[in-house]
Amino acid sequence: MLSTPTNKLLVLLLVMLTLLAAATSADEKQLSVYAPVATYALPIQERSGHEYVGLLELLEPLGRVSSEASTGRWRIRFNAIDAEFAPGKTRARVQGRVTDLTAPFLVENGRGLVSVASLGTLLPRFLGSAVSFHESARRLFIGNVAIRPSLQLVTEPQPHLVVSFGAAVNPTISTEPGKLRMLFKHDPVVGPETSTVSFDSKVITEASFSETNGVAELDIAAAIPLIASFNNNARTITISAAPSVASGNAAGQPAQAAAGTSVAAGTSGAAPPAAGNPTLTAPVPSAPAAVQQNVNRLLAVVDPAHGGDERGAALADNLAEKDVTLGFGRLLRHELEVRGFAVLLLRDGDNALGTDQRAGAANAAHAIVYISLHAVSQGTGAGVYTALLPVTGPNNGTFRAWNSAQASVLSVSRTVESAVASELGKKQFQVREEAASLRPLNNVAMPAIAVELAPGPNGLADLTSASYQQKAAAAIADGINSVRDRLVTQP
Numbered sequence: 001m002l003s004t005p006t007n008k009l010l011v012l013l014l015v016m017l018t019l020l021a022a023a024t025s026a027d028e029k030q031l032s033v034y035a036p037v038a039t040y041a042l043p044i045q046e047r048s049g050h051e052y053v054g055l056l057e058l059l060e061p062l063g064r065v066s067s068e069a070s071t072g073r074w075r076i077r078f079n080a081i082d083a084e085f086a087p088g089k090t091r092a093r094v095q096g097r098v099t100d101l102t103a104p105f106l107v108e109n110g111r112g113l114v115s116v117a118s119l120g121t122l123l124p125r126f127l128g129s130a131v132s133f134h135e136s137a138r139r140l141f142i143g144n145v146a147i148r149p150s151l152q153l154v155t156e157p158q159p160h161l162v163v164s165f166g167a168a169v170n171p172t173i174s175t176e177p178g179k180l181r182m183l184f185k186h187d188p189v190v191g192p193e194t195s196t197v198s199f200d201s202k203v204i205t206e207a208s209f210s211e212t213n214g215v216a217e218l219d220i221a222a223a224i225p226l227i228a229s230f231n232n233n234a235r236t237i238t239i240s241a242a243p244s245v246a247s248g249n250a251a252g253q254p255a256q257a258a259a260g261t262s263v264a265a266g267t268s269g270a271a272p273p274a275a276g277n278p279t280l281t282a283p284v285p286s287a288p289a290a291v292q293q294n295v296n297r298l299l300a301v302v303d304p305a306h307g308g309d310e311r312g313a314a315l316a317d318n319l320a321e322k323d324v325t326l327g328f329g330r331l332l333r334h335e336l337e338v339r340g341f342a343v344l345l346l347r348d349g350d351n352a353l354g355t356d357q358r359a360g361a362a363n364a365a366h367a368i369v370y371i372s373l374h375a376v377s378q379g380t381g382a383g384v385y386t387a388l389l390p391v392t393g394p395n396n397g398t399f400r401a402w403n404s405a406q407a408s409v410l411s412v413s414r415t416v417e418s419a420v421a422s423e424l425g426k427k428q429f430q431v432r433e434e435a436a437s438l439r440p441l442n443n444v445a446m447p448a449i450a451v452e453l454a455p456g457p458n459g460l461a462d463l464t465s466a467s468y469q470q471k472a473a474a475a476i477a478d479g480i481n482s483v484r485d486r487l488v489t490q491p
């Protein structure tokens with residue numbers, strides 16, 4: 001389903017609710033646990049000035065666990081290990097061995113709570129010795145899971161910082177004047193050898209690592225606006241100068257020089273998702289996006305909308321839009337490939353991706369066309385959409401360029417829209433063509449359309465029918481193929 005102006009109010013409301021939820025959860029204290037089998041976060045409870053966590057909840061993702069409360073005793077069994085705790089007491093027994101806790105054990109509604117400060121000594125008794133607890137940051141590493149980044153400053157041809165992680169990472173990236181910040185909420189990233197690394201460069205000057213409340217943070221300080229791009233299946237993040245905002249400035253305002261106080265366009269979302277995504281079926285430049293100028297001939301970006309917790313519309317009782325768009329996206333990838341296109345599928349699994357991340361990944365790939373896919377249970381046929389750009393807006397430098405990245409190619413997008421609509425019509429789809437205020441179309445710097453698939457003559461069953469989806473995918477691919485010359489020669 002699309003977030004078109006008709007349901008903009010609802011979207012606004014949802015955004016506000018989401019922001020509220022985010023504000024609340026940001027303030028909550030949490031413990032992050034990183035183990036080979038699972039990564040998770042648990043809420044912290046404060047009792048009498050001590051921080052507590054539920055012991056059963058902590059062990060549950062790691063093995064077989066059961067607990068039992070009786071008067072004056074609380075027992076827990078984890079795999080083959082038995083332990084016994086007593087409410088109000090700081091002494092416990094694990095496998096018969098006495099263990100001292102830093103604060104009295106508590107039982108609340110049958111839940112056993114242990115003090116967080118006890119975990120460093122208590123957990124190895126359950127899990128073996130391979131436990132590393134960063135207590136002040138509330139980050140618990142079980143087994144050999146830590147990812148220690150290495151940083152390398154490259155000065156030629158343009159200064160850029162290559163941060164290698166050795167495993168895929170998925171940080172939230174944001175910028176502020178003089179700084180690019182990577183927040184690792186789910187990755188077991190630990191600091192480099194020293195928490196601050198200085199570089200012999202006037203451009204990118206310093207990297208600093210910190211961790212607090214279950215989250216690690218790596219900040220890169222620079223004299224210029226920075227942009228991050230992912231390489232090597234999200235194992236490497238390359239940080240370089242943000243591109244000048246000269247192109248993509250809709251109203252012909254003079255481009256702002258890249259000054260230290262600007263914020264990089266689009267850096268809040270250049271991140272592709274974790275391991276394995278995006279799925280690349282064509283070579284994509286390994287050079288940082290900012291210095292790669294040429295478009296990739298015949299590279300198309302296919303973006304199945306929604307994913308992860310963000311399910312999209314409920315198309316039927318057990319049918320989420322995110323699943324339909326994924327299957328549809330894979331079929332479209334195939335149809336484009338057999339017509340000679342290389343395809344970057346932005347998600348090839350059930351993972352969550354923000355709209356900024358989607359646009360950032362598409363822009364970094366320098367593809368020639370971007371197709372966002374949605375599905376809807378109402379109506380029939382298909383809708384084809386292009387961006388509805390804001391006519392005017394305050395000139396706040398690079399943000400404005402990000403929000404109107406689509407402006408310079410919008411006429412080509414409309415050409416693609418008409419061609420796709422025409423091919424869909426030939427295959428008996430009822431087609432609507434519309435401009436829609438629909439993210440991330442505005443932020444995509446290449447010809448871009450969204451296609452929303454609606455049921456056909458067989459009703460809802462069509463949405464899960466491979467032959468129906470395949471027919472639509474073939475029409476979209478035909479439409480794009482029919483205007484490929486326009487796409488390749490775009491400015």
Ligand SMILES: [Zn+2]
Nearest residue numbers: 001002312374
């Ligand atoms: Zn949708």
